Structures are given as structure tokens and as C-alpha cells.
Amino acid sequence: MSWFYLTTFIPLLYAILVPIFYRHFPRIHTGWFVLPIPIGLFACLIRQIPLIAKDSPLVHTVSWIPHLNINYTVYVDGLTLIFGLIITGIGALVVLYSIYYLLKEREALGNFYVYLLLFMGAMLGVVSSDNVLVLYMFWELTSISSFLLIAFWYQRKASRYGAQKALLITVFGGFCMLAGFLILANITDTFSIRQMIQHADKITGQSLFVPAMILILLGAFTKSAQFPFHIWLPDAMEAPTPISAYLHSATMVKAGIYLIARFTPIFGGNMVWFWLVSGIGLITLFWGSFSAVKQVDLKALLAYSTVSQLGMIVCLLGLGSAAYSGPGEAAILSITAILAAIFHLINHSTFKGSLFMVVGIIDRLSGTRDLRRLGGLMNMMPITFTLAIIGSFSMAGLPPFNGFLSKELFFTSLLNTSQLEIFHLDKWSPLFPIVAWLASIFTFIYCMIIAFRPFLGKHQPHKLAKKIQRAPWGMLLPPTLLAFLIILFFFFPNVLAQYLFLPAISSILPGVMEADLSIEPIKAWHGWTPELFMTMGIIAVGFALFLLFPKWSKVFGRLPLWFTFNYMYDKLLLAIEIASQRITRKYMTGFIRDYLSYIFFFFIVILAGMIFILNSFTFNPTANSPVSIYEFLLCLALVASALLVLCARTRIIAIIGLGVMGYLMIMFFVIFRAPDLALTQLVVETVTTVLFLLCLYFLPKLEKEINKLGFKITNLVFSLGVGILVTIMALSAQGNRLFQPISRFYENAYELAGAKNIVNSILVDFRGFDTMLEILVFCIGGIGVYTLIKIGLTER
């Protein structure tokens, strides 16, 4: 199976071709060219099912940066396979649907399909990478493609807002996740998830265990829109409906679930993990379904329902992690939770995908998704109505649809968990079933809203922008296929269980499943159990509340505005923007003195600090060469001329002072046995003085700077600081001779280069390239001077 690792790259590579198709075949919808890719990949993954079911995962490694231990390893086991099938399967249906949803005359299809394929490849990469850094890379790539797709209609303000929000929240989580990965990699000394799992016991005892866990969970929670990060998902609904169906309900938002499932073997069995995952999941489940009920936009309603359903799956994974707390009863009970999570994962993709497509059809044909304007569409779209009924009844957990089975399993595992006596569960045992039951009532209500509100009631054609027409078959076919699957899974769940769920469970709970535990066959009818009574209660209460909805819907208006997380997010963003602007204005003054002050400040602080910390100041005057009175006078003259420059009132005095300094430098070079330097300095100093004198003619008179005392003192402090520090550095460098000078090498200049002047031979021979580049710098300076003098002045 060595070619198999290429599957991730096929969509990415094919994306390169899409613009060509778009450009050269404008009469054919670009989607037709893209469609074979997900179908082909889906078929290719289907063929792997028997192999994976025999518990022999595919592994293939391509070395990428081997010396950093980063390799591109594809690892396909049961969990990956399920995600891969969802990604490619729903992907194929969504591409087909989009061909009819997006008109080729109006939309930038080239961009759309490039982003879509980019996402598909990235998502396949996320679920198949064994290396955490590669996983992170693909993870962020899904965030970016999601950003691009949400902002597909970038002319709309709401699209841009939603895209920015999604990107900020998911990338924030991604960074946290990366930090978590690095902590894990640091502990286990590997980037491979499989090897980390093997060293799981080594990780557990570490002090960084909980921080790593929380960081990774932040990544998962932001991506999977868990409370309180769920706020990005409703705004992401500005994307075209096929994208909402694909990224924001079926695949991308499940990446967080994948991450939690993948890391369960490492973190499972820990109390913090158990409570965080199941608790946040439970809160999200309730809050999502509660918020969904009040929505009037069909897509916003579906978004909140997605939030809620994701919360349910996360909660199940949290409950299932108890399998690691101990062998025996807890393990057996927890496996039901994992089974329910995987089953519901698939079911959610089917019914939510079909519901999004139904909403897309309503939107396309009637021109609105507003529940207040829709009604009585049953007669005009009978097929769509049937599909909506199937999808929403499945989501509500009614038979004979697959949602019923996974919902019952959900209740079973909640009831199981409340019997456990670990993690202080005995104190909180009623919490899980009660909250979940309440959440399920709201779930039932919003499902009924989707199923009936647009289709029953009075048709109000004057409120609609368009006259209703027949839906094209291409938009009806994908949801019909999904509806077919919804019913099929209800009747044959155990086929799925054997070929897909068991391998997935054994990859989520590797150690536990090896104990030869089997799962019970999933049954639609399991007697008069508490689960069934719970469902019946939900139907009764939910239906009553649905009918009475207008009476109690005012409750939602009572919540104050500032209490919502959206409001906090907006305020936070604004505050960050204003604060950073203020800070920037504060230090970016545009005044060169300020910038120089920063540089000198850090120069002093860092160097003085280092000298102090390393205790490297030494004063060792013993090796000093003697000072003659003549040299002493030269030094005095040098300082005096520099002071002259400093205090000069007129320019001419300053220039004279600088010239004197330059010529004194020549003297020093002579004393210090540097004849070449003396000659060069002589020439350069003369020319420089001439240049300064030329400027005397052009530049204004030197004004006495009238500065405040504070200004002067600051200058004085900085200048004295730099001066003293430089002196200290020079003295310390004299005292600390750590290495032999490398100059001895150049003393063989005559043998090596045939030169008698060593300095010259260094410049033109040993370091010839340096000198050549120096000449280049000189040329650039010359060109600069020429341009500044000559060019552009004639205009003025």
C-alpha cells in the first residue's frame, strides 16, 4: 500500500488544475471536473475496510526532516477510516450539490473549488497524520481554507466578520494545541502519536501533564465549537450552504472530536480529562439546543443544533475515557459511550448534511431562510418536505431513523456512568441524565421547527423574493442519498458496527479492547428500559412545548445583551485594537531621537546586565604598554577637539574641530604602527573636510538648540552611560584574553600571497571578496549621492 499515502495529496495537487479547467472550459460547470476526486478517494477508502477490520492499520512513512525527527507518517486505522469515509463521502455529495447550488455564470467557481479541495486534502491530512507537527500543519490549513470559504462572498460585511471570527478563534486554539503537542513531545522525546501512546504511563506522572491536556483540549474545543468557543459557528453560516453542510457540520468541526478521540489513550482515565471533556460537552449540548430554539434563521438554527450535537459527541467521548480508570465493569460500560460517540458521529453527518442541503434548497427556491416569512411550502416541495422530516426526526431521536439508535445508546451510557463510583461521580450521578434529558427536549423542539414551520402553515408569497419553482434533481439527489442512509443505518446497524465501529473503538481504546471485550449488538427494540421512557418523555414534553412555543418564547428576550459571549468577543476585539493602537502611537513617534534612545537604552541595559551577571569585568593594567608624555598630550588634544565639536556655536568651528580630530587620528595610527591606516586616513580626512565645507555653503546656520532641561539631562545620561559602558568593555576585553589571536596566520603573507605588506594582502587577497563588496557599497553610496544632487530638482 505504498501509494496510499498519496491520497492526502491528490486533492491538494488537483487543486492546481482547477483554475485551468475554470478558465478553459467556461461552458462546463467546474464542479464536474472536481467530482471524480472525492468519489475516487471514497471508493479507494471503501476498499480498505476489510483490511482495517482485521485490525491491521496501514502505516507508511516518508522521511521529511529526519534530523529533527519530523517525518510524514500516514497512519490509517479504524478511527481514521471513519473520518476519511465521511470526508470523501459527504465531500462527493457536497460537490454534486454545489454544481446546482452555485451558478457558473455568477460565482467565482475557480476559487471555490480550489478552497474546497484544499480543505479536503488538509482534513484527510489531519486524520491520517501520525506526526503531531504534520497534524498541526494540516489542522491550521483546514482553518485557513475554512476562513477562505466563509469569506467566499467577501463583498458582504457579515461574511468577512464571520470569517475573521472563525479564524481568530480556531487559530488561537491551534496555537494552544501546538504548545500542548510540544510539551508532550518534550516529555516522550518523540513526535509520533503512536509512540506517545506507548509511553502514556510515562506522561501521566509529569507535572506538565495537566497543562498539556488543557492546551490540547483548547485546540479541540475551539475547532469543535464547544462552549464558550461556539460563537464562531453561527457566524460561519455566511458561507455558501454546501460549505456549511460540509465543513461546518460534517467534517471540519469534527476535527476536535477526532483529536479528543485520538488522545484518549494518553489522557483517558484521568479525572481532569473526564470532567473537562464530558462536562464541557454536556454544557455545550444544553446551551446549543437551548439557543437553537430561539433562532429565526434556518441556517443559524442548524448551526446551534450542530454545536449541540457536537457537545453530545464530546460528552460521550469524555464518559468513554473512564474505560481507563480500571478494568472490569467501568471498562465495559464506557465502551458503550465510545460506541455511541462513533455511531452518532456518522449519524450526525448524514442527517445534518441532508438538513443543510434541504435548507439550501428552500433558500435557493424561495430566496429566504427566515422562518417568519416561510410557511406552507409542503405542497410546492413535497420531496424536500419528506427529506426534512427524515432528517429532523432522525436528529430528534425518533424511530425508524438512525438518530434513534445513537440517542438511545447515549442515554444508556449516561445511565451507566451515573452508576460508576469513580471520579466523585457518586455525588453528581443524577447530573448527567437530567441535563441531557432537558437538552434533548430542546433538541426535539428545534427539530420540529425545522420539519414543520417552513412547510406547514399559511403560504405567504408576498413575503418571498421569488416565485417557487421546482428544485433541480442535482440538488435533491445528495440529500435523498443521505436520507436513504439514515433509514438503512437504522435497520442494519450491526454491519456498520462490525466493520467500522469495532476497529475505531479499538483505536480509541487500544489497551482496553485488547482484553477481548466485545460490544453488544445494537438493537432498536430493547424492552421497556429507562432509555425508552426517557425518549417517550422527551416526545411528550417536547411536542407540548413545541405547540405552546409562541407563549413561552419570550423567555429568550429576558437575557441581557451584555451577557452573551458574542458581545464579549466583540468588546475584547475592539479593546485589543484600541490598546495596541495606543501603545504603537506611544512609542512610534516618528522622531529619530526617540528611536535612538530605545536603542541606547537597550544597549546599556543588556550589555551592562550581561557584564554584571557574568561578572566579566576585569581590570588588569599589568600588560599595558608604557605611555610617553607625547602620547598623553595627543590624547588630551583628541578629547579637546571632540569637546570643541560638541560645544561649537558655529559650523565652521565644528568642522575645524572634526578636522583636527581626523588628523590627530593619523598621529595615533602612526604611533600604533599602522602606516596604511595613516595614509588612508590622511586622504579620507582631507576629502571629508572639503565635503563638510561644501555643505557650509548650502546648509543653514547652526542654531543654538534651546532645549528643556529634561531633554538635556536625558541626553547626558544616555551619552555618559554609553561612554562608561564602552570604557568598561574595552578594559574588560584587555583583561580577558580567551583565545589566541588568529592573526599569526596572516604573517605568512609572503609565502601565501607573495605580498610584503600584510594588511594589503589581507584586504586584496585573503579577504578579497569582502573588499569587492565594499567597493560595491561604495558604488551604491556614490549613486545615492549623485541621485540626491542631480535628479528631480528641476521640477521645483
Add this chain to the structure above:
Amino acid sequence: METMMAIVIGILFSIGVYLLLCKSLFRIILGISIIAHAANLMILTMGGLKTGGPPIISGVNLPPTDPLPQALILTAIVINFALTAFLLVLAYRSYLVLGTENMEQLRGNDNE
């Protein structure tokens, strides 16, 4: 000698930095020149002073002084010359165009 040179270099650096922090562009250029001189002296001092003959191979059997700092300084002198020339012309041009050489007035405008 080295200790005295270290103190002289420190003083020159102080004066250079003080000039560099002034508002007048002309003074800033003066400051840069002074700092350049001080830096050259510093490199030379680091190599050890007056410990041998000039780095020229001749019949005299005197070990030459360290040639490497001298090669570095030679480069520095020339580059510094180019820099000074460029800065002077820049000051000339900016005065011609903008009518000032006071750095406080050369801040750019608000809508940048």
C-alpha cells in the same frame, strides 16, 4: 597606554552619542563621525598597542604588530567616508526640499 585609550574612547563615545541625540541633522552627522573615530581606535586598542613593528615584511627581524585590526579599520574608514558623504548630501537635499534640518520637524505626517 591601553587603559588611557579605553578612557579616551569612552569620552569620545559619550560626546558622539550626545551629538547623535540632538535635533539638528548636522550635529547628528558630526556625532556619527566622532563615533566612527572612536570605534576605529577601539578596534586598534583591542589588538594590543605598540607590540612590535609595522605589519610589513622586511629584512628587520621584528615581529609585526597584529595586522587584522588594521585591515578591519581600513575597511571601516572607507565605508565611513561613503556614509558621511551620503549623509551630508541627504541633509543638503532634505533641506532643499523640506526647508528644515531639525529632526523634530522631519517626523512625517499623520496619515502615513
